[in-house]
Amino acid sequence: MQAYIIRRLLALIPTLIFASLIVFITVRLIPGDIIDLMLSSNDIGADKKSRVQLEAALGLDKPMVSQYFRWLGAILFEGSLGKSLWQNTPVMEEILHRLPITFELGLMALFVALIVGIPIGVYSAVRQDTVGDYVTRSFAILALALPGFWVGTLVMVFPSIWWGWSPEVKYIAFTQDPLRNLAQMAIPALILGKAFSAVVMRLTRTMMLEVMRQDYIRTALAKGLATRTTIIRHALRNALIPVVTLVGLQAPVLVGGTVILEQIFVIPGMGLLLLEAVSQRDYPIITGVFLVVGVAVVLINLLVDLSYGLLDPKVRYR
Amino acid sequence: MSAPLLSVEGITVDLPTPRGPLRAVDGVDLTLAPGSTLGIVGESGCGKTMLSRAVLQLLPKRAKLGGRILFAGRDLVTLPAEELRRLRGPELAVVFQDPMTSLNPVLTIGTQIVETLQAHLGMDTAAATRRGVELLAAVGIPAPEQRLRQYPHQLSGGMRQRVAIAIALSCEPKLLIADEPTTALDVTVQAQILDLLAREQQRRHMALILITHDLGVVAGRTDEVAVMYAGRVVERAPTPRLFTRMRMPYTEALLAAIPKLDSPPHTPLPAIAGRPPDQTRPLKGCSFEPRCRYADERCRAAKPPLADPERLGGLFACWHPL
Ligand SMILES: Nc1ncnc2c1ncn2[C@@H]1O[C@H](COP(=O)(O)OP(=O)(O)OP(=O)(O)O)[C@@H](O)[C@H]1O
Ligand code: SF4
Ligand SMILES: [Mg+2]
Numbered sequence: 270m271q272a273y274i275i276r277r278l279l280a281l282i283p284t285l286i287f288a289s290l291i292v293f294i295t296v297r298l299i300p301g302d303i304i305d306l307m308l309s310s311n312d313i314g315a316d317k318k319s320r321v322q323l324e325a326a327l328g329l330d331k332p333m334v335s336q337y338f339r340w341l342g343a344i345l346f347e348g349s350l351g352k353s354l355w356q357n358t359p360v361m362e363e364i365l366h367r368l369p370i371t372f373e374l375g376l377m378a379l380f381v382a383l384i385v386g387i388p389i390g391v392y393s394a395v396r397q398d399t400v401g402d403y404v405t406r407s408f409a410i411l412a413l414a415l416p417g418f419w420v421g422t423l424v425m426v427f428p429s430i431w432w433g434w435s436p437e438v439k440y441i442a443f444t445q446d447p448l449r450n451l452a453q454m455a456i457p458a459l460i461l462g463k464a465f466s467a468v469v470m471r472l473t474r475t476m477m478l479e480v481m482r483q484d485y486i487r488t489a490l491a492k493g494l495a496t497r498t499t500i501i502r503h504a505l506r507n508a509l510i511p512v513v514t515l516v517g518l519q520a521p522v523l524v525g526g527t528v529i530l531e532q533i534f535v536i537p538g539m540g541l542l543l544l545e546a547v548s549q550r551d552y553p554i555i556t557g558v559f560l561v562v563g564v565a566v567v568l569i570n571l572l573v574d575l576s577y578g579l580l581d582p583k584v585r586y587r
Numbered sequence: 588m589s590a591p592l593l594s595v596e597g598i599t600v601d602l603p604t605p606r607g608p609l610r611a612v613d614g615v616d617l618t619l620a621p622g623s624t625l626g627i628v629g630e631s632g633c634g635k636t637m638l639s640r641a642v643l644q645l646l647p648k649r650a651k652l653g654g655r656i657l658f659a660g661r662d663l664v665t666l667p668a669e670e671l672r673r674l675r676g677p678e679l680a681v682v683f684q685d686p687m688t689s690l691n692p693v694l695t696i697g698t699q700i701v702e703t704l705q706a707h708l709g710m711d712t713a714a715a716t717r718r719g720v721e722l723l724a725a726v727g728i729p730a731p732e733q734r735l736r737q738y739p740h741q742l743s744g745g746m747r748q749r750v751a752i753a754i755a756l757s758c759e760p761k762l763l764i765a766d767e768p769t770t771a772l773d774v775t776v777q778a779q780i781l782d783l784l785a786r787e788q789q790r791r792h793m794a795l796i797l798i799t800h801d802l803g804v805v806a807g808r809t810d811e812v813a814v815m816y817a818g819r820v821v822e823r824a825p826t827p828r829l830f831t832r833m834r835m836p837y838t839e840a841l842l843a844a845i846p847k848l849d850s851p852p853h854t855p856l857p858a859i860a861g862r863p864p865d866q867t868r869p870l871k872g873c874s875f876e877p878r879c880r881y882a883d884e885r886c887r888a889a890k891p892p893l894a895d896p897e898r899l900g901g902l903f904a905c906w907h908p909l
Contacts, residue, residue: 484688493676
């Protein structure tokens with residue numbers, strides 16, 4: 270198992286190099302450019318000299334290849350993602366400050382997805398083709414169909430019109446007041462986890478139906494085990510193996526969702542940072558955020574692969 | 588003869604298929620005395636598994652079951668689920684065809700034995716584990732303590748089938764149904780497993796239904812044999828009698844076709860020309876008629892009943908017995 274983990278980690282190196290290249294190049298393909306933006310916002314007027322000066326100051330006059338290697342070198346040897354073009358603050362510091370917030374939101378959404386999706390999926394499979402099954406499946410489709418930004422906007426707007434209640438707008442850090450922080454994060458986490466829980470529910474249902482047809486379930490029943498034991502101990506453990514894969518696959522989707530919900534609920538996470546940076550063409554921040562998200566997704570998938578071992582002994586004893 | 592342990596009366600099993608209902612079991616009657624052995628023999632698809640699943644009340648969800656199944660005086664068809672659950676294990680047990688799929692891949696052998704003992708005998712984990720070791724040793728598994736901690740994929744097919752047998756025997760059932768217990772196994776292992784079953788059956792004075800597609804397997808190992816074709820019992824007789832004087836042309840064909848030991852499971856018997864009939868489209872006459880070399884007009888016109896017209900102690904369903 271240890272050798273396996275080391276092998277998996279080594280295999281990540283080319284993936285990460287490739288990801289860093291893509292991130293670096295695509296960010297520079299965003300139309301519009303920082304110099305124009307700086308010049309116009311400073312009312313300097315686009316004069317040739319100041320443009321060249323600015324380019325030199327930001328290191329943008331060098332060829333892209335050398336820009337890339339300088340960027341990569343700084344990451345590897347100094348742990349630095351450069352400085353924000355506007356604020357002049359270290360990008361790494363900014364990201365490390367925001368990362369836990371987004372991570373908390375994502376984790377809560379994942380929790381919602383599993384805690385809602387798995388039991389309902391099991392229920393729906395056990396009650397296949399009954400009213401309960403149809404109702405839960407219809408709700409799942411609804412949850413998938415309603416866009417998160419739309420639900421989020423409704424939650425922001427209607428309760429305040431009807432009852433004068435609106436979600437907290439000022440962000441409260443977890444370290445400051447854990448309970449109020451959790452309460453504040455709960456609504457965006459629910460909305461973020463909504464579609465995910467529907468996907469989990471549908472996969473759990475499908476897998477349970479598949480597993481319940483297996484011979485070993487018949488064996489369990491033939492041994493005189495209670496239905497509940499058979500479902501939970503014998504069927505669910507097998508059905509959850511692909512659900513774990515799904516969690517890995519959905520991780521990037523979840524990240525995408527946080528960008529939007531952080532915006533709506535004014536949560537100062539990575540998503541909000543990214544949106545601000547994109548609108549200002551703040552390349553170091555954009556590349557930094559993308560890179561950190563990429564690394565996170567890759568690591569999550571590694572964790573997912575390793576956690577198969579917990580559920581599937583065939584993987585554990587490989 | 589003592590009161591029967593199992594008495595199956597007019598069992599029918601209908602399965603929904605895209606082509607309409609399929610009658611997998613078509614009016615089967617069987618009786619089995621305590622401690623006795625019955626062989627059920629027939630080609631792949633003749634309904635052997637469905638019949639045993641009917642007895643266990645473990646049919647597919649959409650299956651329709653007709654008839655009565657009396658086990659130790661109780662009708663299993665109408666028995667409440669909880670009573671049925673308490674019966675499975677201590678009274679009624681089964682070993683399935685394919686040991687590769689009949690054990691749960693994510694649970695240890697130990698868990699799968701211990702949970703059975705705990706469900707019925709109320710043993711604590713330590714006692715159940717000790718009993719599990721004894722059971723594994725009894726079915727011929729070396730180093731049983733270590734095996735308890737292993738998972739099914741770490742065991743060979745023959746070992747897994749031994750584990751399945753140990754689980755089935757764990758609560759001392761009165762009736763064990765073994766559904767083609769050796770079909771999926773290596774030739775060399777088959778005889779060992781059959782001998783193990785016979786030994787345990789005698790030692791425990793347990794009734795045994797041995798299902799197989801191989802007439803050779805039941806010879807010398809069962810008291811009585813029922814031959815099935817297209818969902819029906821077409822011949823039933825005490826084993827020695829069946830082999831000395833078989834009456835049904837299908838049984839004769841089966842005997843001629845005793846499969847080579849190494850042919851894979853579910854292969855149609857090559858020595859009998861043609862295939863079994865489509866059970867969604869029942870024939871008016873004898874269902875073996877299209878393949879029978881003795882068939883005539885009468886066979887096409889009406890189904891022969893399962894009867895003993897000569898009162899010789901063997902039942903057969905044929906207009907022109909051998
Ligand atoms: N779940 C199912 N749904 C519909 N038809 C089925 C189902 N399972 C089995 N059948 C059909 O029912 C009939 C009887 O099947 P059964 O499994 O009892 O045969 P068998 O005698 O045990 O054969 P084998 O030797 O291959 O195990 C076959 O025609 C089969 O195609
Ligand atoms: S009834 Fe006719 S067709 Fe059927 S087995 Fe007998 S001889 Fe053959
Ligand atoms: Mg079968």
